Amino acid sequence: MAPEDPTLLKLHSACSDLKTLLRASEQTENNLAKTEATFDALQGSLSAASRRLLPLQSLAMSRKALDTRITREVSPALALHDMFKATESLQGRLLELAAGLAEERSRRGRLERLAEYVACVEEVAEGINAICGEVEVVEFIGRTKAADQERSGRLREALLTLKALYESEVDGMRFEGLLDQALLHVQDEFEGLLLRIKHRSVRDLLHHPGAERDFASDVEVQVLMRISTTLAANDCLDICIDIYVKARYRRAAKALMKLNPDYLRTYTTEGIDEMEWETLETAITLWIQHLEVAVKKVLLSEKKLCERVLGDFMEGLVWPECFIKISDKIMAVFFRFGEGVARSSKEPQKLFKLLDMFESLEKLKPEMPQIFEGESGADICTRFRKLEKLIIDVSSKVFWEFGLQIEGNIDGLPPPQDGSVPKLVRYAINYLKYLTAVNYKASMVKVLRKQQTWKGVDGDGTEEDLLRHAISNVMEALQRNIESKRSCCGDKVLVHVFTMNTYWYIYMRTKNTELGEVLGEKCMREAYKAVAEESAYMYQKQAWGGLVRVLDVEGVREEGKGSVGRVVSEKIEAFLKGLNEVCERHRGVYSIPDVDLREQMREATVRLVVPAYEEFLEAYSGLMQRKGYPSVERVKGLVGKAFDGRMKKRRSASGDWNNVARNSASSERDVRSGGAGDV
16 A cells, blocks of 8 residues: 555644544533523522612611711700700890890980890890701601601601790790890880981071981981891881881971971862961961971981981882882872962962962972982872972963953943042052062063973063063053043043053153063053153143133233223133132042152143233233232142142052062062052
């Protein structure tokens, strides 16, 4: 047999190794299968063990947490016990401070003791609040099952009992015991301190400018702030605000009551209409003064105090409301009276007091939004503006109705029997003079301008034009009234005396015055002086011209030579008789009250009559049938005396109505000073 091929031998060897490897792999696979079965068994055992160990692990964690919680609670509990004891010990301190506060008489000492008392109250409140924060319910034990159900139940019952005891004790201290009594005492002291802070004296309020100084000391304010903070921290902010508002309203109202504003009790239209004018005029003057004091001094001081004491609460939202509550009732009383005056009867003399009221409101207007600021003060500012508008409307209406009343006074009656200036004319002229004086001119222009603006009327004219137009309307109405009386007069002399007196009065009382400046000199000369001069000429012609015509020498020359003596005697007798009648009538009836006008008419009449008489005597004295006729000087004296008598009586009866009592406190008396008994 031939030797084997080496390649074949290698193949046989490789095949043998491959079989051996396959057998080893099979054995390994079997071993892996057995190992996997073993691991599955171990995993099952571990899972079971883990499930059995899990409750023990949770219990261990719970017990560890419980130990931590119990440790945490035990320490505060000891502190809680100490706080209870400390809080109870403060009761004695509070009683001691309260007794000392009651015995203290000095203002400074009371403030210091009150501050100590409030500090002690704060300590009590802090202690009670700390007690409330230290106790918590330990339901943790029940949730974690750190104890069995029976033990957990007993522990819960004990906890509920302890909680009930704790809450009862804390509530007792807070609401029925120590803290409650202390807070009530603090509230009383808060009110007492607020009431002890007083405003300055009435004289200082009226006569010293600016806001009140040293109204409340810094110490008082600090104590009030501390008390209000303490009350707010103990849920008493509403009580604090209520006490503050009531106390400070009482104090502010009491300060104003010292001004004796009894007039404010009458505010209805009917009530004001029933008041005597002098009483109402005084009341309005006081209202103006007192309103300024109330706003710029009393209430402004109250505002500053309110802001200092309550300014820190609710980001500054509390104090404005408190201030407005204090101010609202006080301002309402003043508004009510002002509205009542404005709505009452519109008598002419009320215009001046209405203008005074308007001017006072104008001065206050810039400060009103500053004092009563924000949304809280909007109602007061709105009512203030409404009152000002009402006064402007009524002032304008009173003035225009004054002209209508003059127009309506055309009664169809003749002028006064003595030809003197009618009361209405004297009243109207002095009324307009007073209105155009420096005290009221600017105010009247403002009223007319505002009224014009509200009506939408073009206001391009100057203030002088506006006032001139208004005054001219009244003067024209007055002139129509005068002319109506002239037309009703049947006495040819009286009508000229009346016209001369009246227009001369208007011109002379208007000349060189503010009223004259408003009307203009040209208007015055044409409308009043020229008419008065013309009437004076007609008066002379009508009253004295007949006497001069009696002595006409032309009539004598026309007579025959044999009858000249008789004619001369008849003329001189007729002249003397007529002179006597005219003089008697002038002394008993006619009146020229104005001194200057009377002297001018006296001189003019003497120049008219006496030269004619003198000339007649010189020409025909030799032809007179009897001697002893009055001399020229005698006739001159008679003519001169004709302008006396009635004038003197008139003057003594009416007083010196030439002077306008500008310094009088009464506007009506200022107007009435133009003549006795003016309407």
